Amino acid sequence: MNAWLLVLVSILSGTAGDLLTAKSMRDHGEISDFRLGAVAGVGARLARDFSMITGVVAQAVSFFSFVALLGVAELSFAVPATALGNVAKTLFAKIFLNEYVSWRRWAGALLVAFGVYLVSL
Amino acid sequence: MTINRSREFKNQVFVWLAVTANTVGNFLLSVGMHRIELSPSASPLEYLRIFANPWIDAGVMLLIVWFASQLSLLSWADLSYVLPVTSASYVLTAVLGKIFLHEMVSIGRWSGIFAISVGVMLVMGTSPQGEIRSREELP
Numbered sequence: 602m603n604a605w606l607l608v609l610v611s612i613l614s615g616t617a618g619d620l621l622t623a624k625s626m627r628d629h630g631e632i633s634d635f636r637l638g639a640v641a642g643v644g645a646r647l648a649r650d651f652s653m654i655t656g657v658v659a660q661a662v663s664f665f666s667f668v669a670l671l672g673v674a675e676l677s678f679a680v681p682a683t684a685l686g687n688v689a690k691t692l693f694a695k696i697f698l699n700e701y702v703s704w705r706r707w708a709g710a711l712l713v714a715f716g717v718y719l720v721s722l
Numbered sequence: 723m724t725i726n727r728s729r730e731f732k733n734q735v736f737v738w739l740a741v742t743a744n745t746v747g748n749f750l751l752s753v754g755m756h757r758i759e760l761s762p763s764a765s766p767l768e769y770l771r772i773f774a775n776p777w778i779d780a781g782v783m784l785l786i787v788w789f790a791s792q793l794s795l796l797s798w799a800d801l802s803y804v805l806p807v808t809s810a811s812y813v814l815t816a817v818l819g820k821i822f823l824h825e826m827v828s829i830g831r832w833s834g835i836f837a838i839s840v841g842v843m844l845v846m847g848t849s850p851q852g853e854i855r856s857r858e859e860l861p
Contacts, residue, residue, distance in 0.1 A: 691806075705845060713806050
């Protein structure tokens with residue numbers, strides 16, 4: 602399969618996965634009780650949540666497409682190409698999750714993506 | 723004031739937990755996979771054999787801790803905050819590789835680590851729930 606197609610699939614499914622799991626956790630509300638029984642209850646509720654289930658499936662698709670990408674491309678191409686996903690996730694978090702993304706967060710996301718590119722050279 | 727400081731402390735603990743568990747988990751998986759002879763064409767059943775390796779088991783346990791702490795963070799913090807902040811694991815991974823695996827870290831790589839660190843610090847300086855919009859579910 603074409604490497605760029607795998608990059609696209611990995612970024613899109615990874616972005617969808619993170620957005621869906623973030624939405625699921627936001628809908629759930631802040632976790633403040635970390636006793637074993639309470640944590641097990643949260644796990645049981647999340648395991649039945651549609652956003653969480655589809656989010657985890659999308660993250661699995663992203664993981665396996667990244668592994669497939671490593672089979673057809675070098676690591677030094679795969680890592681920086683998929684690091685662009687950080688910027689895409691910030692953009693879609695603003696659009697779909699209605700998050701306020703300040704200039705500091707944009708700068709942070711861009712610096713992290715650029716840094717990942719440099720590290721993988 | 724005390725509640726805010728307690729929430730800030732909880733946030734920092736979970737950021738630290740997510741970053742450390744992710745970094746050390748991946749490190750242990752890498753060590754474990756290098757000790758196993760597994761051909762790329764191995765069947766899915768053969769892949770189950772990797773769980774007989776304690777390094778892999780410890781790595782998987784830590785990645786479960788990472789996933790749980792990342793989900794906990796997302797229950798009170800924005801995705802656009804959590805993603806850059808937890809990218810500190812890229813920096814820790816390079817440091818672990820340098821110290822324990824004696825990997826060469828070039829000037830270009832150190833520049834990347836510096837860029838990621840600045841990005842992480844910039845986002846760490848923002849509020850986890852965003853500066854302007856208030857979320858109804860949070861007090």
